Amino acid sequence: MVPQRLKSARQRAGLTQEKLGVLAGIDEATARSRISQYESGTYTPTFTTMCALARVLDVPECYFYILDDVFSEKVLRLHQESLE
Numbered sequence: 001m002v003p004q005r006l007k008s009a010r011q012r013a014g015l016t017q018e019k020l021g022v023l024a025g026i027d028e029a030t031a032r033s034r035i036s037q038y039e040s041g042t043y044t045p046t047f048t049t050m051c052a053l054a055r056v057l058d059v060p061e062c063y064f065y066i067l068d069d070v071f072s073e074k075v076l077r078l079h080q081e082s083l084e
Contacts, residue, residue, distance in 0.1 A: 002050070003041040005064045005072065009057040010035070024052040058083070 010020050017039070021031025026049075037043040045053070047061075054061045060079045066072040 001067060001072075002044065002064045003039050006035075006053065007039040009053075009059050009063070010039075013057050015056075020053065020056060023056040024049070 010017065013020070015023070016032070017035035018028070018032035021035045022028050026034050034043070038045050050064055051061050054064065058080075059076060063072055063076055063079070066075060
């Protein structure tokens with residue numbers, strides 16, 4: 001679930017792969033390629049990295065790991081409502 005949800009959240013936030021990586025604390029020289037590898041499923045980010053990405057993307061960490069798409073969208077909406 002991580003690759004698809006990461007890409008979707010990044011696109012919703014209007015961030016490039018490089019910008020997301022840099023904002024999450026990944027070295028600028030490798031940020032774009034690392035995010036690309038995470039989104040393609042080539043590599044799986046650590047939970048700590050996912051927490052940093054979730055913070056930047058303003059989504060709950062669990063959003064990336066929920067198997068059911070309908071439930072994940074409900075969790076995302078609930079999270080967004082709690083910020084209002």
